[in-house]
Amino acid sequence: MSNALERTLESRLVDAVQQSVIATDLEGRITFWNAHASRMFGWTRDEALGKPVVDVTTSNTSREEAEKILAQLSRGESWAGEFPLRRKDGSAFTAFVVNSPLFDDTGTLVGVVGVTTDVSASRALDVQLRHALKLEAVGRLASGIAHDFNNLITIILGSLDVVLDGGGMGGTDRHQLIAARQASERAAELTRQLLTYTRKEQLQPRVLSVADALAALSPMLRRLMPANMEVRVECDAVPMHTMLDPRQFDQLVVNLVANARDAMPDGGRCTIRAQAVRALMASADASANGAYLRLDVIDTGMGIPKDILPHIFEPFFTTRQPGTGTGLGLATVYSITEQAGGRVEVASTPGSGSTFSILLPRCAPAGQAPVFVRSAQSSSKEASILVAEDEPTLNVLIVRILLNAGYHVVSCESGDEALAVALKDGGQFDLVLTDVVMPGMNGFELAANVLEQCPGTRVLMMTGYAPDEMVRPEILAHTTLLSKPFGPPDLLRAVSMALSQGAHS
Structure with a gap:
């Protein structure tokens, strides 16, 4: 093979490489510029050859650092690392550069050859991965505290409402209680935002x-x-x-x-x-x-x-x-x-x-809502309600609110206990009010059993957070959800709505 043909083949091989290959003399002027360098930087080979490499590839902000690297290379040393570069149109990107000394046949240092890879896309993926990991960490934090935190806020809000509605308190004491309630509502809103952002909130579109x-x-x-x-x-x-x-x-x-x-x-x-x-x-x-x-x-x-x-x-x-x-x-x-x-x-x-x-x-308007007929038993405050809530303080508060409203109430502190009571009673409860997250039998499992074994009993589920693996859409379609935290009016409104959803006319 002739020397000319060999050089042509070598040039084509270097042009086929999907990396920028640039050679310079000892003064930093460009002596070789492959085809991918043109695609990466936007300069043609004719435009680039003979120009200082720092003028063609480096922004003004990183020029001083680039000249330090060139000085290191001129002493016959190698350099590799990430470096900010710029294209002809002024756009910036991050590249991984490997610079090596270039020697002639006699071993004399004659220049530098650099191989450059655009890593801006992979860096963008790294940013997305870090964002996803951050979101996952927030999700774990939110889901880890949401259930207990929402229980605590529900207790605080409910207790404050009971005291405030009881009357007999005025002046500074009442203002302080109102301020405490407002602070609790802000805490509840923060929890809702965390759960919404991390997609852990149980939604009802x-x-x-x-x-x-x-x-x-x-x-x-x-x-x-x-x-x-x-x-x-x-x-x-x-x-x-x-x-x-x-x-x-x-x-x-x-x-x-x-x-x-x-x-x-x-x-x-x-x-x-x-x-x-x-x-x-x-x-x-x-x-x-x-x-x-x-x-x-x-x-x-x-x-x-x-x-x-x-x-x-x-x-x-x-x-x-x-x-x-x-x-x-x-x-x-x-x-x-x-x-x-x-x-x-x-x-x-x-x-x-x-x-x-x-x-x-956009979507089509909802169809005509079905008309519900209340049974004679559930239309009055004499309806019987079975409560399943494993947080003792919250359980007591819920029972107190329901009793004060005139309902007959039986309370349990687990799903297993609630199911046993419901079956023993022969399905005479008008409504089962259950927490979703409980040790042993959870709220979805309790609801499934009640719906199957006690036909006609309505189910209202309370939730501040439910893990994805616990949620059962086929049960949600036949129950009502009450989001924690809630106050007495929210609870009574949800109970009334759940009881009203009897047989269709």
Whole structure:
């Protein structure tokens, strides 16, 4: 093989390599530039040859470090490691570079050859993996404490409500109790946000009218804003429905409005606008057929700096002062929207406000709700209720609330005990009120047995958190859920609704 043919073959082999191969002389000027270097950096071979390698591949911020490495290489030493590089268009990327000294046939150092691999994609995967691991850790933390924590908050809220409703207390003592209750509600909300973000919350999606939901939420949103801020709610006349847990919709809107409030410390206007749109989304629910509703929350505040914008949906990222925010608000918004098959968009200009847009799949309105006929036994407060709750203090509190409301109550501290009582009684209980997470027989197992062996008995399950492996959708379809923490009014309302769901007319 001739020398010319051999050199041509060598050049083609180096051009076929899917890595950048660049050679320089001892002064750092480029003497060789393979085809992949052109693809990686954007410079053609003719443009690159003869130019200082630091001018072609390195940004100004890393130039000094690059020149130190070149000095090391000019002494015949090797260097390998990750290094920030830039392309012709100015875009930056992370590369792994292996630089080796280049000697001629006499052993004289004549230059340097560097092999560069773009590792920015793998680094992005590393970031995603760390994010996923962080989310998993938060999920383990949330699920580990949620059940016991929600039990404790339910006890606190219920006890405070019992004392406050009892009357005979005024002045400073009553204000302190009210403050304690508000603090408990904030603790409950934090737990809900953790469970929502980590997808551990037991959800009850249903067809939701966005106009009705916003109308119901509007008074609270206006109370959320100080006097120097205006809240406007605008809805298309076209009926808009989506499949979503109502609590999640409220969380989504309240978090976005609270974010708008914080962006307007000197006052301003927050506009909540809902409209029907059509959109194409790669990951969309196919049943939506391009029909979406767009929920915009627009503020006239300070806007979001460009360096902060990529991080706003990260869990625990916050620009608030320590102790004034959890960093879960926008992360929760993102998680709720994603779970619902939607998408979040943000447009913001520093000094000119921000617009957060939520796209949610639209669905058909719910059909005519079935009419329930109450049995004579369950229509009065004389209904009999079997309670299964393993937390003794909470058990006592629930029984007290139900007895005060006029119900007949029998309590148990385990699912096994409750099932034995239910079967012994011959299915005469109108309602079984059970916790989901209990030692031994859990709430889903108790509900399955009651539904099978005591036909006609309604089941109301209380839950602050249920592990995925415990949840049984076929049981949920025939029971009612009450989320912890709850106060006496929430409990009595849920019991009344569960008892009313008797035979269909």
